[in-house]
Amino acid sequence: MSQSVDSAVSVVRTHIEQHRAAFLDDLAEWLRIPSVSAQPDHEADVRRSADWLAAKLKETGFPTTEVWGTPGAPAVFAEWPAEAPEAPTVLVYGHHDVQPAAREDGWDSDPFEPVVRENRLYARGAADDKGQVFFHTLGVRAHLAATGRTAPAVNLKLLIEGEEESGSPHFRALVEAHAGRLAADAVIVSDTGMWAEDTPTVCTGMRGLAECEIQFHGPDQDIHSGAFGGAVPNPATAAARLVAALHDEHARVAIPGFYDGIVELTDQERELFAGLPFDEEQWLRTAKSYATQGEAGHTTLERIWARPTAEVNGIGGGYQGPGSKTIIPSSAMVKLSFRLVAGQDPDRVEQAVRAWAADRLPAGIRQEITFAAATRPCLTPLDHPALQCVVRAMGRAFERPVRFTRTGGSGPAADLQDVLGVPVLFLGISVPSDGWHAPNEKVELDLLLKGVETSAYLWGDLAENWRHAP
Numbered sequence: 107m108s109q110s111v112d113s114a115v116s117v118v119r120t121h122i123e124q125h126r127a128a129f130l131d132d133l134a135e136w137l138r139i140p141s142v143s144a145q146p147d148h149e150a151d152v153r154r155s156a157d158w159l160a161a162k163l164k165e166t167g168f169p170t171t172e173v174w175g176t177p178g179a180p181a182v183f184a185e186w187p188a189e190a191p192e193a194p195t196v197l198v199y200g201h202h203d204v205q206p207a208a209r210e211d212g213w214d215s216d217p218f219e220p221v222v223r224e225n226r227l228y229a230r231g232a233a234d235d236k237g238q239v240f241f242h243t244l245g246v247r248a249h250l251a252a253t254g255r256t257a258p259a260v261n262l263k264l265l266i267e268g269e270e271e272s273g274s275p276h277f278r279a280l281v282e283a284h285a286g287r288l289a290a291d292a293v294i295v296s297d298t299g300m301w302a303e304d305t306p307t308v309c310t311g312m313r314g315l316a317e318c319e320i321q322f323h324g325p326d327q328d329i330h331s332g333a334f335g336g337a338v339p340n341p342a343t344a345a346a347r348l349v350a351a352l353h354d355e356h357a358r359v360a361i362p363g364f365y366d367g368i369v370e371l372t373d374q375e376r377e378l379f380a381g382l383p384f385d386e387e388q389w390l391r392t393a394k395s396y397a398t399q400g401e402a403g404h405t406t407l408e409r410i411w412a413r414p415t416a417e418v419n420g421i422g423g424g425y426q427g428p429g430s431k432t433i434i435p436s437s438a439m440v441k442l443s444f445r446l447v448a449g450q451d452p453d454r455v456e457q458a459v460r461a462w463a464a465d466r467l468p469a470g471i472r473q474e475i476t477f478a479a480a481t482r483p484c485l486t487p488l489d490h491p492a493l494q495c496v497v498r499a500m501g502r503a504f505e506r507p508v509r510f511t512r513t514g515g516s517g518p519a520a521d522l523q524d525v526l527g528v529p530v531l532f533l534g535i536s537v538p539s540d541g542w543h544a545p546n547e548k549v550e551l552d553l554l555l556k557g558v559e560t561s562a563y564l565w566g567d568l569a570e571n572w573r574h575a576p
Contacts (some may be wrong), residue, residue, distance in 0.1 A: 109159075113250045114253070114261050114563075114566075115221070115502060116250045116421075117251055117252040117561065118248045118249070118251070118552055118559055118562045118563065119134075119247075119425070119452060121247065121248040121251040121252070121562075122244060122248055122551070122555055122558050122559060123128050124219075124276070125244055125247070125248075126555065127538075128245045129240075129243070129558070130222075130227070130551070130563075132162060132240070132243075133188045133220075133227075133236065133237060133240050134220040134227075134229070135158075136155065136158055136159065136162070136202075136236055136240065137208070137218065137220045137229040137230070137231050137232060137236055138218055138219065138220065138229075139154050139155045139158060139218075139401050140204070141154070141155035141156075141204055141229070141231070141268070141532050142201050142203065142204055142205070142207075142271075142521055143178070143179045143204075143268055143269050143270075143271050143272040144206060144207055144535070145274045149164050149179070150374045151202055152180070152202075152268050152349040153173075153179070153180055153202070153229075155202045155268070156173045156179075156180040156181070156202060156268055157173060157183050157211055157438055158204055159182045159239075160172065160173050160182050161183070162186035162243065162252040163182070163184040163264065163356065164184075164244065166243045166247065167246070167247070167250075167261075167452075168185065168186045168255075168262075168264075169185070169186060169187075170182045170183075170184060170185040171183070172184070173403040173546065174280060174284065175268050176268075176269070176276040176277075176280055177276050177281075178268070178269050178275060178276050178464055179203060179264060179267075179268030179269045180274070180539065181267040181268055181269075181280060182265070182266040182268075182278075183200065183261065183263070183264065183265055183266075183284070183287065183288075185262070185263045185287075186246070186257060186258055186261075186262045186263075186443070187232075187257060187262075187315045187419075188257055188258055188259060188260055188261045188262070188569070189255065189257050190259075190569075192314060193260050193261055193569050194258060194260050194261070194291040194292070194338060194563070194568055195233040195260065195261035195263065195289065195290040195291050195292075195523070196260045196261070196262055196263065196290060196292050196293075196294055196568060196571065196573060197263045197264070197265060197288055197290035197293045197294070197526075197528075198239075198242055198262070198265070198293075198294045198295075198296060199257070199264075199265055199266075199293055199294070199295050199296070199297065199351075199518075199519055199522060200235045200238060200239035200264075200266050200269075200295070200296045201235050201239070201267045201268065201269075201270035201271070201297060202235070202236060202237075202239065202266050202267070202268055203267075203268045203269060203270060203272065204230045204231040204271060204421075205234070205271050205325055205542075205543045205563050206437060207245050207384040207545070209229040210213070211338055211544045211545050212545035213544070213546055214228070214545075215228060216231040217229060217302055217438075217545075217547070218230060220232065221227065222551070224550045225550070225551045225552060226549065226550055226551065227546040227548060227551055227554070228547065229514055229547065229548075230547055231290040231547070232447035232540070232547055232548050233271070233299075233536040233541075233542060233549040234542040234543070234547065234548060235296070236295045236298070237549045237554055238296040238297060238298075238535065238536060239264075239296060239297075239553075241243055241296070241554055241557040241558045241561055242264070242296065242561050243342050244556045244558045244561075245557070245559070245560070245561025245562045245564075246258055246262065246510060246562070246565070247328045247559065248449070248558065248559070248562035249250045249561070249563070249565050249566060250477045251563040252562065252566075253566060256562065257566070258565045259347075259565045259566045259569035259570075260393070260565045260568050260569050261290075262565065263290060265281075265286065265522075266280040267280070267518070268279060270297070270346070270517070270518060273382065274517075274518040274521075275300065275479075277347065277518045278521040278525065280498075280565055281514055281522060281525045281526070282460040282525055282569050285350060285525055285526065288526060289526065290471060290570075291492075291528055292526055292527060292528050292529050292530075292531055293519065293522045293523065293526065293528055293529070293530045293531065294298070294496075294531050294532075294533050294564075295417045295517075295519045295531065295533070295534075296308075296532075296533050296534055296557075297517065297519070297534065298532045298533070298536070299384060299449070299533030299534045299535070299536035299537055299540070300422065300535060300536065300537055300553075301383075301509065301511055301537075301556070302383070302523065302537055302538070303537055303550060303553060304506075305382070305383065305509060306308070306358075306497055306500055306501075306504040306506060306508050306556075307382075307508065307509045307510060308493070308497055308500060308508055308509075308512075308531075308532060308533070309485050309511050309513050309532035310485065310487075310488060310509070310510055310511070310512055310519055310532070311411075311412075311448060311483065311484055311485035311486060311495065311512045311513070311532070311554055312483065312484055312512065312513045312514075312515060312516060312519065312520065313411075313414070313445040313446055313447055313474060313483050313512075313513070313514055313515065313516055314445070314446035314447070314452060314454045314480065314481045314482045314483035314484075314516055314520060315443060315445060315446065315480060315481040315516035316443070316444045316445070316455050316456060316459075316477065316478075316480045316481075317441070317442070317443045317444070317477065317478045317480075318323075318441070318442050318443075318456070318459060318475055318476060318477045318478070318536070319439060319441050319442075319475070319476050320348070320439065320440050320441075320442070320463060320474070320475050320545065321343060321437065321438075321473070321474040321475075322341035322342075322344050322345050322423070322437060322438045322440075322471055322473055323437050323471065323474070323477075324338070324339055324340060324344075324434065324435070324436055324437065324470060324471050325338065325434060325436050325472075326370055326425075326436060327436050328367040328393070328425075328433040328435055328436050329431065329432065329433060329436075330432070330433060330434075331432040331433055331434050334434055335432075335434055336432065338470060339468045339469065340435070341423060341435060341436070341437055341438040341471055341472050342423035342424050342432050342438040343439065344466075344467070344468055344471045345438040345439065345440045346421070347466065348440065348463060348466055349418050349421060349440055351466060352416050352418070352442075353416065353477055356403075357399065357400055357401045358401055359403060359414065359415070359416045359435075359464045360404070360475075361458050362458060362461075362462060363454070363458040364414065364416075364444075365414065366455075367449040367450060367451070368414060368447050368448070368449040368450055368452070369447065369449040369485060371408060371412050373489065375412070375510070376405075376408065378509065378510050379405065379407045379408060379411070379412075379489065379511075380405065381509070382405075382407065382509060385408070386406055387396065387503065388391060392538075398526040400415075401413055403427065410514035411511065411512035411513065411514050412447055412512055413447065414444065414445055414446050414447050414450060415444065415445040416442060416443075416444050417442065417443050417444075417445075418440060418441070418442060419442065419443050420439070420440065420441035421438075421440045421441070422438065422440075423437060423439060424438065424480070425436025429469065431468060434470075442459070444459070444515065445514065446480075446482070446483045447482050447485070448484070448485035449483075450483060451482075452480030452482060452540055453480075455480075456477050456480070459475070463475060463497075479566065481517065481518065481520055481521070482518065482520040482521070482523070482524050483520060484520040484523045484530045485512075486529045486530060486531060488510060489570045490528055491496070492524075492531055492568065492572050493529070493531055493570045494571075495567040495571055495572055496531050496532075496560075496564060498563075498567055498571075499560045499561075499563035499564040499567050500533070501561045502559075502560075502563050503555055503556045503557075503559035503560040503563060503568055504560075513532075527557070530539060533556060533557070533560060534555035534557070534558070535549075535553040535556055536549065536553075537550065537553065
């Protein structure tokens, strides 16, 4: 590193160390608020969490902090304009609601009374997502200390929602309603993680999600299988046949048009995935499973990160009690979910699924298909200049090469990409052992402070090395 870069790193690290104790005290105070959006009894706590964060962001230096109401839980918006009007605008996304947690679930301590053990902070929300939201507060102050600025090098905005753990039912409408205020050149998502403590990584994309339930109706009531079996259609059989036709012999989804338009993995991406220290046997143990399976021609990581899928989430119909009941059931059902990758449009996938299911409907069976609201996939190319800024900032903080991953899950960040029309970038420091949604959720304090440091470097790198083309 050059002398000026060395000096900036030194100032950032000194600032972080000097303010570490106060930062962790503030985070612990926030973690004590049980902002469980899924439980109505905590509605007031979720509101209290939003108010707390808005006040703390104001204290950090954001001149604009607002709590935005929704038909559900509130979100927090904050804005800190740059001194230079031509500076890029960056929107940080995260969430302040958390999963339910109780001591009797298997926690070693009260989930809403943070405790530090062996340099790890244990509490619900420590990693998912309060810790990863909060590191930006100290990060921006360290950025100012290192650069001598009175405002960030970028126009910095934050949108921290309160319903992510409840499926973000009102998030897209919130983004659409405030699209003008949220306008940005890029979105930074700090609700993600790294490969491992010694392997810093940047996620480049997440899959979308489409879900449906299909109801099959046959006779108007359950009927005797001896008197009518073999002579009238059985809705449970229709459901089973549909599920059996979902994949071909190569484990590819057999719905016509399903793969239309998808962005295929590049050779470079496949090489980067293959270079990760992936232990498939350990992964299987984590999955509580005994063999891998999936689309032929692709590795396990490729299947869960970059290939679309169709899964049976539930199937049922007819008698399921003890003993036997020889009937033809009047109805059956199946629940399906489809993970989507870049290039797939949820509306086109829905149309393809409806047409495929209708083509396989036997005479005498009625069918009702209900789709839930879909989540779109998002993907940022490896050579995107803003992504390279994130990589450089993380590399400076961790002092080692940064690798690339994707995530197989889905999230509301794709709505920001879709509505705002800008790239989504991921900056997270959580590791798999942090136990999101599980008892004893924690965050590694050394990694949390590396998140602070990465944030401190990122805003200057974006301002210097990336200008969004108008």
